[in-house]
Amino acid sequence: MVHTSLDVVDEKISAMGKALVDQRELYLGLLYPTEDYKVYGYVTNSKVKFVMVVDSSNTALRDNEIRSMFRKLHNSYTDVMCNPFYNPGDRIHSRAFDSMVTSMMIQVC
Amino acid sequence: MEGLTLSDAEQKYYSDLFSYCDIESTKKVAANGRVLELFRAAQLPNDVVLQIMELCGATRLGYFGRSQFYIALKLVAVAQSGFPLRVESINTVKDLPLPRFVASKNEQESRHAASYSSDSENQGSYSGVIPPPPGRGQVKKGSVSHDTVQPRTSADQQEPASPVVSPQQSPPTSPHTWRKHSRHPSGGNSERPLAGPGPFWSPFGEAQSGSSAGDAVWSGHSPPPPQETWVSFADTPPTSTLLTMHPASVQDQTTVRTVASATAANEIRRQSSSYDDPWKITDEQRQYYVNQFKTIQPDLNGFIPGSAAKEFFTKSKLPILELSHIWELSDFDKDGALTLDEFCAAFHLVVARKNGYDLPEKLPESLMPKLIDLEDSADVGDQPGEVGYSGSPAEAPPSKSPSMPSLNQTWPELNQSSEQWETFSERSSSSQTLTQFDSNIAPADPDTAIVHPVPIRMTPSKIHMQEMELKRTGSDHTNPTSPLLVKTSDLSEESKINSSVKFASGNTVDGYSSSDSFTSDPEQIGNNVTHQRSHSGTSPDNTAPPPPPPRPQPSHSRSSSLDMNRTFAVTTGQQQAGVVAHPPAVPPRPQPSQAPGPVVHRPVDADGLITHTSTSPQQIPEQPNFADFSQFEVFAASNVNEEQDDEAEKHPEVLPVEKASDPASSLRVAKTDSKIEEKTAASVPANVSKGTTPLAPPPKPVRRRLKSEDELRPEVDEHTQKTGVLAAVLASQPSIPRSVGKDKKAIQASIRRNKETNTVLARLNSELQQQLKDVLEERISLEVQLEQLRPFSHL
Numbered sequence: 001m002v003h004t005s006l007d008v009v010d011e012k013i014s015a016m017g018k019a020l021v022d023q024r025e026l027y028l029g030l031l032y033p034t035e036d037y038k039v040y041g042y043v044t045n046s047k048v049k050f051v052m053v054v055d056s057s058n059t060a061l062r063d064n065e066i067r068s069m070f071r072k073l074h075n076s077y078t079d080v081m082c083n084p085f086y087n088p089g090d091r092i093h094s095r096a097f098d099s100m101v102t103s104m105m106i107q108v109c
Numbered sequence: 110m111e112g113l114t115l116s117d118a119e120q121k122y123y124s125d126l127f128s129y130c131d132i133e134s135t136k137k138v139a140a141n142g143r144v145l146e147l148f149r150a151a152q153l154p155n156d157v158v159l160q161i162m163e164l165c166g167a168t169r170l171g172y173f174g175r176s177q178f179y180i181a182l183k184l185v186a187v188a189q190s191g192f193p194l195r196v197e198s199i200n201t202v203k204d205l206p207l208p209r210f211v212a213s214k215n216e217q218e219s220r221h222a223a224s225y226s227s228d229s230e231n232q233g234s235y236s237g238v239i240p241p242p243p244g245r246g247q248v249k250k251g252s253v254s255h256d257t258v259q260p261r262t263s264a265d266q267q268e269p270a271s272p273v274v275s276p277q278q279s280p281p282t283s284p285h286t287w288r289k290h291s292r293h294p295s296g297g298n299s300e301r302p303l304a305g306p307g308p309f310w311s312p313f314g315e316a317q318s319g320s321s322a323g324d325a326v327w328s329g330h331s332p333p334p335p336q337e338t339w340v341s342f343a344d345t346p347p348t349s350t351l352l353t354m355h356p357a358s359v360q361d362q363t364t365v366r367t368v369a370s371a372t373a374a375n376e377i378r379r380q381s382s383s384y385d386d387p388w389k390i391t392d393e394q395r396q397y398y399v400n401q402f403k404t405i406q407p408d409l410n411g412f413i414p415g416s417a418a419k420e421f422f423t424k425s426k427l428p429i430l431e432l433s434h435i436w437e438l439s440d441f442d443k444d445g446a447l448t449l450d451e452f453c454a455a456f457h458l459v460v461a462r463k464n465g466y467d468l469p470e471k472l473p474e475s476l477m478p479k480l481i482d483l484e485d486s487a488d489v490g491d492q493p494g495e496v497g498y499s500g501s502p503a504e505a506p507p508s509k510s511p512s513m514p515s516l517n518q519t520w521p522e523l524n525q526s527s528e529q530w531e532t533f534s535e536r537s538s539s540s541q542t543l544t545q546f547d548s549n550i551a552p553a554d555p556d557t558a559i560v561h562p563v564p565i566r567m568t569p570s571k572i573h574m575q576e577m578e579l580k581r582t583g584s585d586h587t588n589p590t591s592p593l594l595v596k597t598s599d600l601s602e603e604s605k606i607n608s609s610v611k612f613a614s615g616n617t618v619d620g621y622s623s624s625d626s627f628t629s630d631p632e633q634i635g636n637n638v639t640h641q642r643s644h645s646g647t648s649p650d651n652t653a654p655p656p657p658p659p660r661p662q663p664s665h666s667r668s669s670s671l672d673m674n675r676t677f678a679v680t681t682g683q684q685q686a687g688v689v690a691h692p693p694a695v696p697p698r699p700q701p702s703q704a705p706g707p708v709v710h711r712p713v714d715a716d717g718l719i720t721h722t723s724t725s726p727q728q729i730p731e732q733p734n735f736a737d738f739s740q741f742e743v744f745a746a747s748n749v750n751e752e753q754d755d756e757a758e759k760h761p762e763v764l765p766v767e768k769a770s771d772p773a774s775s776l777r778v779a780k781t782d783s784k785i786e787e788k789t790a791a792s793v794p795a796n797v798s799k800g801t802t803p804l805a806p807p808p809k810p811v812r813r814r815l816k817s818e819d820e821l822r823p824e825v826d827e828h829t830q831k832t833g834v835l836a837a838v839l840a841s842q843p844s845i846p847r848s849v850g851k852d853k854k855a856i857q858a859s860i861r862r863n864k865e866t867n868t869v870l871a872r873l874n875s876e877l878q879q880q881l882k883d884v885l886e887e888r889i890s891l892e893v894q895l896e897q898l899r900p901f902s903h904l
Contacts, residue, residue: 082445084415085422085433093430094437095470 042070048077054108069104076100119186123179151185161185389475394460398453405452412446418455425459431468435459438472450477 042050050073052066080086080094092098126147148158161184399409405421406413413421415436422432439455440447447455454476462468 079437079443082415082440082443083433083436084419084445085429085436093433095434096437 040066040070042074044074044077050074050077065108069108072100072104119183123182126182127175127178148181148185151189157188161188394457395453398456399449401456402449402452409449412444412448413452415445415447418447418452422455422459425463427459427462431462432459434468435462438468439476441472441477 038054040052040054042052044050050070052069052073054066076094076097077092080092080097083094086092086094129147148161151158161181164180164184401421402409402413405417418436419432422435423429425432427435435455435458438458439451441451441454442448454472457476458468
């Protein structure tokens with residue numbers, strides 16, 4: 001599913017060639033008949049994509065919440081990237097990052 | 110862990126030890142600091158100590174809880190008694206003597222001496238705090254005496270080895286030795302890497318003295334055997350015993366040496382510090398770090414880029430994951446580069462990790478860049494007072510510890526303050542924008558699309574003052590009306606100002622003069638003006654920017670004519686706008702204010718002064734227009750007198766302000782359509798509501814401006830009003846040339862005004878025509894009715 005959404009992300013990116021500033025994409029349309037989840041996409045200026053899969057059973061998160069979550073995610077990710085020991089592409093082991101993500105998810109759920 | 114049964118003596122002893130180690134009273138002792146010192150003092154082999162720690166579960170937990178500590182102590186006793194260390198030995202060994210810990214100040218000093226003697230070669234960098242090594246002989250002696258205390262088989266072995274320690278201890282190896290020698294919670298894996306201690310730290314140990322300092326620091330730092338405080342324990346032989354206890358190996362010896370040096374350093378540190386912070390960086394350590402920093406970045410105030418730091422710390426052979434974590438902890442500002450403080454913190458963490466300390470989850474206080482930063486106060490924005498602490502070695506430890514929490518507290522405070530500063534700046538900027546808005550109002554005045562009163566000032570106090578002013582003048586203002594009056598007065602002021610400037614018309618002057626007469630005191634006028642302005646400023650947010658701030662006028666109240674001209678030029682638009690806005694506000698007011706109007710006017714006029722019928726806004730223009738007013742006053746006086754007479758006839762009470770403002774505004778703003786509309790609107794309702802009241806306002810403006818208006822007054826109010834407006838406009842026009850000739854700006858403004866006036870007049874014409882038609886129709890209908898009624902009368 002995530003890969004499918006990634007394809008959609010790429011599709012969207014190619015579509016918005018004009019407005020590169022747009023950081024936010026909401027894929028509320030990705031609701032499969034069986035799987036009731038929503039996939040949110042977020043692209044940074046460096047083409048790093050964040051995909052968030054949310055279970056729709058949870059009262060649909062407001063757009064603002066999703067955006068704030070992505071913003072926090074983005075900030076934490078940049079903090080992680082600042083680490084010279086971190087190789088882009090590796091699995092992120094940053095505890096601060098993990099804790100931030102966990103707290104975010106807990107807050108939502 | 111198994112249940113631990115302790116005898117009473119043991120219980121007491123252990124609790125004492127625990128409380129001793131539990132410096133911070135957290136009920137759990139960190140796996141370093143005094144606990145390590147304690148274990149070192151137990152004169153057990155390093156690996157035994159490690160084993161004990163593992164057994165008691167401290168390594169698992171990462172710290173010594175009370176139970177773990179007790180178990181550890183028990184195991185120490187077991188080990189010291191020569192029993193093999195087993196988990197079950199805790200309770201199985203009966204009659205276990207209390208664990209013995211070698212601790213005494215003397216010992217420590219001697220240890221220091223021993224260490225120094227051994228390290229004398231390598232301790233060049235030691236600061237003067239550490240006493241100079243007495244010499245190895247003492248060490249040997251100490252060791253001999255120690256042997257008698259503890260059954261140390263290895264003592265002899267170590268004794269001769271200890272002197273060899275120093276030469277064998279190259280700075281690079283010291284860190285390793287330290288690491289090995291400290292309890293390694295992770296199971297002794299540190300010992301293996303120690304096999305190649307030299308190469309690793311060679312890059313670090315570029316400065317031997319620095320490295321040795323680092324060594325000493327390390328050992329002193331991590332498991333500093335602070336034994337000087339353990340007076341309660343049986344005095345044991347000097348440090349050499351401790352030294353000899355360790356397994357005979359170069360590494361051990363170096364460990365011993367480092368321990369000794371550590372004790373020395375520790376002792377010094379301890380003497381000054383109130384409690385032991387395991388993460389504290391001692392001076393020697395810091396010096397070492399600084400030296401290392403310099404090798405990478407000569408500028409101590411500069412940054413070490415991430416890549417360079419990465420290379421540097423990769424040499425420590427720590428796993429990338431751990432290095433990454435260390436980086437996260439130490440890069441305080443998340444900028445991808447390390448300042449001196451950050452570098453020291455990172456280095457410290459690396460060393461600690463290599464020595465077996467688990468990395469904390471968050472940066473310890475002592476490693477916070479803010480606290481540690483002394484040289485680079487600018488980098489991290491340390492607080493100057495506290496920053497200076499670490500500068501003085503002797504004072505550093507104690508000052509550091511107490512200051513650390515405060516610094517940490519201040520850190521968020523600084524952040525908050527910075528936030529506050531930011532917000533403050535935002536506020537200030539917003540206020541500036543407000544002021545700018547006001548200033549922008551002036552130039553934008555030509556725009557005539559203003560329908561609302563022009564908000565000029567927003568000071569409620571001013572409004573109040575204005576009201577007071579009005580009341581002073583005798584107008585019967587009601588609070589609700591006063592604002593309106595203010596508004597209208599503002600408009601009228603503006604219109605007055607503009608007209609006075611541009612038109613310099615007699616009519617306008619009349620208005621002004623009337624306003625002048627309103628309060629003979631120019632200051633009052635100014636105040637009124639300002640008040641009104643402020644009021645208008647508050648009231649209307651809706652007003653468009655165009656109205657130039659009549660504000661400058663008060664300042665120019667007595668200024669020269671030139672200033673006034675400038676002011677006028679600036680404010681002409683304002684006035685116009687104000688006037689424009691005025692009319693809309695006029696309608697409601699005139700009705701109630703009409704009555705007082707004439708009354709006010711009359712007395713005012715009676716004074717011989719030109720009554721300032723309009724509210725202070727008119728005064729504003731008047732002030733600057735003083736020079737002009739003087740000319741106009743004559744006219745105004747004449748007009749006003751006439752007006753007053755008429756007014757007296759027509760309206761009992763008309764708020765002078767309103768009237769003044771209305772006429773003034775109507776006169777001045779004649780250009781603005783809205784004003785006209787207001788007048789018409791006002792006149793219409795006025796007609797409907799009161800027969801006479803509407804006349805009041807209209808008559809005033811009419812009267813003021815033109816004598817001919819008086820004639821018109823008796824006619825339909827609206828007409829008179831409008832005609833008055835027209836007349837005012839017309840009258841104002843002729844007066845234009847006077848002021849125009851003075852300034853180019855005035856000319857331009859007057860041109861604008863003329864255009865505006867034209868449009869306004871055109872609209873006014875059409876409206877008046879319509880009203881005329883309506884009135885005629887009404888008249889016809891009334892006449893018809895009258896005729897219908899007449900026959901009855903005849904009958």
